[in-house]
Amino acid sequence: MKPVISxxxxxxxxxxxxxxxxxxxxxxxxxxVEHLIIDGGSNDRTLPIIQQYAAQYPHIRWISQPxxxxxxxxxxxxxxxxxxxxxxxxVDDYYEPNVLNQVLQQFQxxxxxxxxxxxxxxxxxxxxxxGLNRPEHLKLTDLLLGQNIHPFPLNPSAYFYHRSLHxxxxxxxxxxxxxxxxxxxxxxVQAAHVRYxxxxxxxxxxxPGTKTFTDCHQGLNATRLEQLMNKYRRQLPxxxxxxxxxxxxxxxxxxxxxxxxxxxxxxxxxxxxxxxQWISKMAISNDL
Numbered sequence: 001m002k003p004v005i006s007x008x009x010x011x012x013x014x015x016x017x018x019x020x021x022x023x024x025x026x027x028x029x030x031x032x033v034e035h036l037i038i039d040g041g042s043n044d045r046t047l048p049i050i051q052q053y054a055a056q057y058p059h060i061r062w063i064s065q066p067x068x069x070x071x072x073x074x075x076x077x078x079x080x081x082x083x084x085x086x087x088x089x090x091v092d093d094y095y096e097p098n099v100l101n102q103v104l105q106q107f108q109x110x111x112x113x114x115x116x117x118x119x120x121x122x123x124x125x126x127x128x129x130x131g132l133n134r135p136e137h138l139k140l141t142d143l144l145l146g147q148n149i150h151p152f153p154l155n156p157s158a159y160f161y162h163r164s165l166h167x168x169x170x171x172x173x174x175x176x177x178x179x180x181x182x183x184x185x186x187x188x189v190q191a192a193h194v195r196y197x198x199x200x201x202x203x204x205x206x207x208p209g210t211k212t213f214t215d216c217h218q219g220l221n222a223t224r225l226e227q228l229m230n231k232y233r234r235q236l237p238x239x240x241x242x243x244x245x246x247x248x249x250x251x252x253x254x255x256x257x258x259x260x261x262x263x264x265x266x267x268x269x270x271x272x273x274x275x276x277q278w279i280s281k282m283a284i285s286n287d288l
Contacts, residue, residue, distance in 0.1 A: 002082060002083075003032055003033055003034035003059070003082050003083040004032035004033075004083050004084060004085060004104060005030070005032060005033050005034075005083045005084075005085040005086075005087055005100060005103065005104060005160070006033075006034050006036055006077070006081035006082060006083035006085065006086055006087065006163070007025050007033060007034070007035045007036065007087045007088075007089050007100075008036045008038065008074060008077030008078065008081065008086065008087065008088050008089070009021055009035065009036070009037045009038065009077075009088075009089050009090065009091055010038045010040070010070050010073030010074055010077065010088075010090070010091075011037060011038070011039050011040070011042065011046060011073075011091040012039065012040035012041070012042055012046075012073075013042045013043065013044045013046060014042065014044075014046050014091040014092070015042075015044040015045040015046045015049065016092075017091045017092040018037075018046050018049050018050060018091055019049050019053075020094070021089065021091045021092070021093075021094070022035065022037075022049075022050075022053045022060065024089070024094040024095055025089070025095075025100075026057065027097065028095060028097075028098065028099065028100040028101065029098070029101070030100040030101050030104070032083075032104060033059060033083075033100055034059050034060075034061060034081075034082060034083060035057075035059055035060045035061070036061050036062070036077045036080055036081060037050050037060065037061070037062040037063075038062070038063060038067070038073040038074070038076050038077045038080075039062060039063065039064035039065075040064075040065075040066060040067045040073055041064060041065060041066045041067075042064070047064055050062050050064075061080065063076065063080070068174050069174065069177045070177060070180070071171075071172040071173055071174045071175075071176060071177065071180045072174045074088060074171075074172050074180075075171045075172055075174065078163065078166060078171065081163055083163065084112075084162060084163055084164070085103070085104070085107055085160055085161070085162060085163065086160065086161055086162070086163050086165075087100070087103070087156070087160050088156035088157075088181075089156070089157055090155070090156070090157070092205045092207060092210070093155060093156075093157040093202065093203060093204050093205060094157065094202075094203045095157060095201065095202060095203070096200055096201055096202070096203070099118075099201045099202075102199075102201075103116060103160050103201075106195065106197065107160075107162075110193055110195060111193045112162045112164055112193075113161065113162040113164045113165035113167075113168060113191065113192050113193070114161065114162050114165075114192055114193040114194070114195065115138075115159065115160075115161045115162075115165065115185075115188050115189065115192040115193070115194045115195070116159060116160045116161065116195050116197065117135055117138060117153050117158065117159040117194070117195070117196045117197070118158045118159065118196075118197045118198075118199050118200065118201030118202065119132060119133060119134050119135075119158060119198065119199060119200045119201060119202075120132070120133040120153070120154050120155045120157060120158035120200070120201065120202040120203065120204050121133075121200055121202070121203045121204070122154070122155075122204050122206055123203060123204065123205050123206065124205075124206060124207075125205070125206075125207050125208055130206070132200070133151055133153065133154040133155070133158070133204075134151065134198070135150070135151050135152055135153045135154070135196065136150075136196050136198065137150040138152075138153075138189050138194045138196055139189065140186060140189050140190055140232065140236075141236070141240065141244050141247075143185070143186065143189065143229075144186075144229050144232055144233050144236075144244065144248075145247070145248060145251050146229070146251075147225065149251055152182060152185055153185060154204060155202055155204035156181060156202075157201070157202025157203060157204060158200075158201045158202030158204075159185075159202075161188060161192060162192075165188060165191065165192055168191045169184075169187040169188060169190075169191050170187070172184055178221070178224055179224050179225060179228050182225065182228060183228060186228070186232050233248075
């Protein structure tokens, strides 16, 4: 049976999670799935675990070779994929039960190319849920207002798309090692038939030691995302961009007013201190 959905898992030295990742796909009980594991040349026990499962389950295919990073690994998986639908599952993330069968049913009523998006739970290293990503507004101009206004899909465990979409928008940028998924989404929502389903499909672990956690902790993630959004804002057609900038101005103004209202006890003392400093400087200047 030819697979309909190709789950692609890029991995490098992922022995802690690779077995549970493989089991997550097995537990979907989806007969129309293949699981492509793209190993970047791991030197821990990742590869023996993959080989053990692949010997038992023919829906698992794998390669192991050095790559240029996660984007390169995902592109390799897409090139190998036999299914018409692409799913990207990072080694430490997981699906809710029966998600893949639900996704296949949804795609039966979607025109090609399509992007199908659900909700994603966010978990910390202690197994505590720390958030729920509900990306219900998926027009490009909505997403470009910022993550605090209209959150974009946070993790690929909760979205799926036709493989043919890459023929229109290209593959993942191999030179981007942090925001390649967001860049893909900004391109995808412009070209695909987009559907949002208000159901929890994916689970994302935000774990210390991962590149995303480190990037966020150092404050670099927000800077990269703002740079990427500015790039796409500049690319908007003139008329669309003009309307967007007006809306963006009011949104940012509202954020500032809300921030001021919530932090008055901090802001007023600082403001009074600055005014007093200015008055003191002016008085000294007049005396001279």
